[in-house]
Amino acid sequence: MAKSAPHIYLSALPFSPTCSLVSTHYSTSFPQILHVERGQLSHWPSSEMAISNFGAGVLSVAFSPDGQHIVSGSRDATIRVWNATTGETAVGPFIGHTGWVRSVAFSPDGQHIASGSDDRRIRVWNAMAGETVAGPFTGHTGWVRSVAFSPDGQHIVSGSGDRSISVLNVAIWKTGTTNDVDFCDDFMINDEGWIRGKKGELLMWIPSVHRKCLHPPSTIWISGKRATILNLSNFVHGCSWVTCIDTEIPVVQYYNSP
Secondary structure, eight states: TOOOOOHHHHHGGGGGGSSHHHHHHHHHGOOOOOOOOSSOSOOOSSOOOOOOOOOOOOEEEEEESSSSEEEETTTSSEEEETTTTTTOOOEEEEESSSSEEEEEEETTTTTTEEETTTTEEEEETTTTTTOOEEEEOOOOOOOOEEEEOOSSSSSEEEETTTSSSEEHHHHHHHHHHHHOOOOTTTBOTTSSEEOOOOSSSSSEOOOOHTTTTTTTTTEEEEEEOOOOOOOOOOOGGGGGGGGSTTSSOOOOOOOOOO
16 A cells, blocks of 8 residues: 555545545546446445444433443343443443343443343343343343333333333442332242242241232332332331331230139
């Protein structure tokens, strides 16, 4: 290139878009160069970069707040973060979902990524480390098609194929719990209707009519269908269950006469 720079420029000139300043200013000065018979562009293409080294189809993308990174969600159930300038992989793949990742979003400070998947779960990731910092958040009974952070970063909203929208309280997963009860977002209800703690202890029994509609502690609001949300701020369980009795309430006792 150093030995024939003018030749390089002349070879590129016929391929410049016809409406570009380069073409309109210089083309008439070089009539003896090649001409493009078909396929010549009229304007410079708007695409600045193409990222193609994905493992599967891409379903969702989002820019980081500073514009330096791009996050993508894919059909292979993974999430990747890309350098927006070079197109190279910055972090990832993030592995945790078991279904297509249909939606991804950066938090306002760019430190976290929320993702929604066909596995009906929402996860929150460390944007630069790729580790799961919260979740999976349950509650939706259909594919999670969209997720977004609130402008202040305190809530995550999600939309699902179950025709509902839910709002998660970010502060809960940052602090860990809302109370002393071992009732977390990935809770399970057994066949008898009991929610068990991490050590297998029985926490609470849920009537069958409320089991399908029961939402995790981080869910503060839901629309689109009937929901059951529990307030456990004063709840006692296990060996402490007897303290649920208000001792100020008069108690009538019966004794056998001697």
